[in-house]
Amino acid sequence: MKIKIGAGILAFFALVAIFGPLFIGADPAATSDAGLQPPSAEHWLGTTQTGQDVLVQLVYGARVSLGVGVLSAVIATVLAVAVGLVGGYIGGAVDEVLSVLTNIFLVLPALPLIIVLAGYLPQRGVTSVAVVIAVTGWAWGARVLRAQTLSVRRRDFVQAARASGEGPLRIVFFEILPVLLPVIATSFLATVVSAILAEAGLSFLGLADLSTVSWGSMLYFAQNGQALLIGAWWWFIPPGLCIALIGTGLALVNFGIDEIANPRLRTIKVPRKARAS
Template identity: 90%
Template sequence: MKIRIGAGILVFFALMAIFGPLLIGADPAATSDDGLQGPSAAHWLGTTQTGQDILTQIVYGARISMGVGLLSAVIATLLAVAVGLVGGYFGGAIDETFSVLTNIFLVLPSLPLIIVLAGYLPQRGVASVAVVIAVTGWAWGARVLRAQTLSVRRRDFVEAARASGERPLRIIFFEILPVLLPVIATSFLATVVGAILAEAGLSFLGLADLSTVSWGSMLYFAQNGQALLIGAWWWFLPPGLCIALIGTGLALVNFGIDEIANPRLRTIKVRKART
């Protein structure tokens, strides 16, 4: 049930990001004389201070926010898989080196580090912001995968593959990796949530590319325009709800995968005894 609800939310936003701009066809940066107009038939979600349509910005912003989240999660998950599995399987000096590197990134506060790195970016495009978020968000996933690899590497099927003469990298990526796919999936989904929130935070602070429309940049301009003080709730509430909803959808799918991978987390329904 959790996976169905979460997947439904994610499919809705994915379809909106892919096909929404094609259906609307308007320019999200286009201004008009209808400044600070509430929701109406002409503007379903109202307008900004300069007359930009909020609904158009929400649709176009989904591409940037979700794109940064997915790209960051892919990069961070690849780093986590490489560091966690390789270090956990080989052990020794390799594991010690990777563990020290992982601990350094775990100790460093992620948000201040993201702000510092983003401040030195020569270009603040989608790819640059995604790389910065990924560099600061891979460590906890690597720590979890290392612990799981330490447990799996001594199982019978791994010992059999090692005895048959398979190479270490083949054992890691063809024997151990498939067993850890549920853990990797949950790590990936959690990283997407964190990346979307990090991108929104960077845009809200003005450290991302504000020339592109994202949910975070919408919150930035709403804050600069004092939308809360003037009562323009339609300016900041839609992007905030979109971030909250997509986070909820990803969390529900994540919880559902956890219940499938770990039977102890499943909810047991107790049938009432018939009288």
């Protein structure tokens, strides 16, 4: 049930991000004389201080925010899998070096590091911001995967693969990796949430490309325009609510995957007859 609800939320926002701009067709940066208009039949979610349509910005912002989140999660997951699985299986000096590198990134505070790295970017486009977020967000997943690999590598099927003459890389990516797919999926979803929040934080602080409309840049301009003080709730609540809904959807899918991978977390439904007795 959790996976269905979460997947429904994610599917809705994915469809909005992919097909929404095609149906709306308007320019999210287009201004008009209808500034700070509340929601109406003409502007369903109202307008900003410069007359920009909030709904149009919200739809276009979904593509940027989700794109940064997914791209960051893909890069971070690839790094985490490479470092965690290789270090956990090979062990020795390789594992020590990779563990030290992982610990360094775990100790460093993520948000200040993202802010510092983003400040030195020559270009602050979607790809650049996604890479910065991924570089600072892979360590946690690598630590978890390393611990799981240390446990899995002692199992019989891994020993049998080693005895049959399979190479280390084949054992890591064809024997151990499939067993750890639920853990990898959980790490990926958690990274998507963190990346979306990080992108929103960078945009809110003015460190991202503010010429590109995203949910974070909408919050940035709403804060600069003092939307809260003037009562323009339609300017900042929609992007904040969308970020919250995306986080909820990803969390529900994550909990569902955990229940599938670990039967102890499943909710046991008691039959009505047993409850009546």
